[in-house]
Amino acid sequence: MTHGDTATATHGTAAPPLLTARDLVKAHGRTEALRGASLGLRAGEILAVTGASGSGKSTLLHCLAGIVRPDAGSVTYGGLRLEELPEKRLSELRRTDFGVVFQFGQLIPELTAVDNVALPLLLAGTTRAEARARAGEWLERFGVRGQEELRPGEMSGGQAQRAALARALVTGPKAVFADEPTGALDSLATEQVMTALAHTARESGTAVLLVTHDAQVAAYADREVRLRDGAVSPLEVTA
């Protein structure tokens, strides 16, 4: 089934988008990463953004998560225009409403797994003991039990990435943005990480925007859009 080429084009009678991007343009120096990309992310869905290397997938994710501001176009979330918000507000939004997972690097190497997961809660003002307790529960949910006091460098890639997912979800965000979350993992670890992410997202009703070039990973999504030359190709439902 093929849909229109914009974010607001929804499939069937589904809910309105949680987050909408319209005509995004973003250049890195002289290279145009996005050339009028539009996309919608609905509450509770898992959306895969695929495309060749250099097609602008990561830049699109960064714009949607309010990590970078587009040169033109708009990103709307809950009535807010993200490109108009001050950095402090965006930072707060990423801490409370969004979760972010990258291929690697999001865990602080010097903190233990449980302290890494507890960090967003500490920043929100939760006490250390309570933050650690809740972080421990999330690590257990992601099957990283018994590794709480290990540092990221002492964990396997799959364990570290599951800890990163736990950190992204611990505040109960409305949307999680995952940029090649399994890019550095083998197929078994990829399966473990994606199963955990898909299961938890569906259970909690969290929307997930997944950037990947891996068909195995994209198969976990409800919907897949393809980026080509900085623009979104017609949407295709994969599930």
Added chain:
Amino acid sequence: MTTLTSDIRLARQLVHGSDRREWWRIALTAAGAAAATGFALAAVTLASVPSGYTVSHFHGLLTGAGTRGGVISGLLLLLVPVLAFLGQCTRIGAVHRDRRLAGLRLAGATPWQVRRIAALETGLACLLGSAVATVFSALSVLRLWSGPTAATWVGFALVAVGVPALGAVAGAVALRRVVASPLGRVRRTVRRSGRGPGLLFLSGLTVLVAVAPLAMNRGHVAGNRFDWHTPLTVFCLVVALGAGVVWLAGATARFTGRLLAERARTAAPLIAAERLRDDPWAPARTHAAVLLVTVAGTAFLCIRHALLTDLHAMAPDHRAADLAYYTTGLDLTGAAVLVALAITLSGLAVGTAESLATRRRTLAAQVAAGVPHTVLGRALLLETALPLAPALLLAGAGGMAIGTWYATLTSDGSLPWTALLVAPAVYASCLLAAATALPLLRRSVRPGELRYA
């Protein structure tokens, strides 16, 4: 020769195609080399002054062989913080450079080629700084001294060549692991235990305890004859003291990290404490230089006070001009302590900035995940503030102990209250030096960094 030329060309291309950090490294390395050359040339010039020659500057302080020797020793001691600063500068962008040179190895470069390119990168920067300092020093010597000797120019030549050579060797040695592994260092798996400085401290102390009494006895017996015990004692003292303060700096960082990691209630102290606990030895050398300067500064103020009290007591009617010989010496020593502090603070600022640059991808990921810049900035400052607080307290106490001991030997035992201010002043200066990296945090730790692996 052709190979060397092609290596120079490649080194130039690599630096030219690199980011701003490389230019910072080159500029700061050149500045460090210029300072090292300047101090060494000043020492060489003074050492080459013939005996009996009257130096009109500094109220005759440089005329006597004994006091001149003291000034030369002071200049050579100033080389310690300068060389530490130089070492800090050569490490700027080390992770980036490690990867680049590991890439060369993967592309088929031999270990020797990589070592030579690394040596050229650092050596040429040192040569630039050294050349500038040599030209200025030579012009100054010609202006101030009518008859520099052949020994002066030989010393100049040796220093001008020696400093860049030392820089080149240091650059090559720093990359020994990359040379060993074309894959480079992805992450550090072996943690430093701090046993090295501890053992060095104990060894130095043991030899010192064994040799010092001999040197003191020989001092009475041997008169003016050359006695190897004294230089050995001084060498052991410097080694033991240096290793001791490195060990003290690392140990206090580890202790503070352990203590606070368990008790931290908010994010910034937690991040800072865990970083200290994870690698307390990373900033130990820079902090050790800060501690040495604090000990020296505190003790100097006490000793200065005691000496002046003593002088005024012995000759109450003397005019200021009569005491100029002594006060000039004291002022020069004070200036040397201040120069050492300035160099050490520069090293601390460079080290903090380098630590940021190395971690900027991880920090960018934190910012992307919503960790505010203010929290990361506070954590960065706490990494300096937490371990230095107890260490400086100890260093200040050590300096006061030395000063008190000297004061009780030579004068009425009174101490200047200003000596108590040295440790807090150094602490505040260190925080300011670390804070100079905060604008870099805001500028360089951008989510845009996430585009690069």
